[in-house]
Each structure stands twice: as structure tokens, then as C-alpha cells.
Amino acid sequence: xxxxxxxxxxxxxxxxxxxxxxxxxxxxxxxxxxxxxxxxxxxxxxxxxxxxxxxxxxxxxxxxxxxxxxxxxxxxxxxxxxx
Numbered sequence: 001x002x003x004x005x006x007x008x009x010x011x012x013x014x015x016x017x018x019x020x021x022x023x024x025x026x027x028x029x030x031x032x033x034x035x036x037x038x039x040x041x042x043x044x045x046x047x048x049x050x051x052x053x054x055x056x057x058x059x060x061x062x063x064x065x066x067x068x069x070x071x072x073x074x075x076x077x078x079x080x081x082x083x
Contacts, residue, residue, distance in 0.1 A: 001056045001058065001060040001061070001062060001063060002021055002056055002057055002058050002060075003021050003022070003023055003042075003056045003057060003062060004020070004021060004022050004023070005022075005023050005024075005025060005034075005038055005062065005064055005065075006022055006023070006024050006025075007024075007025060007026070007027040007029075008024045008025065008026060008027060009026075009027040009028075011026075015037075015041045015044075016041055016044075016045060021057075023038055023041045023042070025037040025038065025041075034064055035053070035054060035064065038054045038062055038064065039054045042054060042055070042056075042062075045057075
């Protein structure tokens with residue numbers, strides 16, 4: 001997979017960064033809306049999408065990781081809270 005997905009909490013933003021091959025989606029989206037947003041951006045970029053899931057430019061499935069809230073991104077918090 002050559003495209004990456006980034007959750008963005010600040011507005012405004014461009015949904016696609018061609019230099020970094022990065023799709024940006026709002027951090028507030030949850031569940032199937034995340035996949036819908038990724039598919040919409042790829043469709044706008046003329047990447048044909050299957051009936052389910054999302055495909056990258058290269059034809060591989062786009063893997064979506066669970067959103068980690070900003071306050072839990074630091075390694076120190078994970079260690080302190082035993083996650």
C-alpha cells in the first residue's frame with residue numbers, strides 16, 4: 001500500500017497531500033464513515049473502488065488503523081497508565 005491515512009483535528013485541511021501520498025480525514029469521523037471518506041478521496045483521484053473496502057493506487061487494500069486520541073499518543077502516558 002503506497003497511500004497513508006492521517007486523522008486531522010484542525011481545519012481547514014486539504015484531503016490529499018500528493019507529495020506525501022497522504023489522505024487526511026477528520027478525526028471526528030468514526031466507524032464506517034472513515035472508510036467512506038477514504039473511498040471518496042480515492043474516487044476523486046480517479047482510483048476505481050470495489051464494492052467494499054478501499055483500494056490504493058497500487059491496487060492493494062487500504063488498511064485503516066484505529067484512531068488514537070492526541071492526548072494518548074505519547075509513550076509516557078501509555079507506560080504510566082499501563083495500557
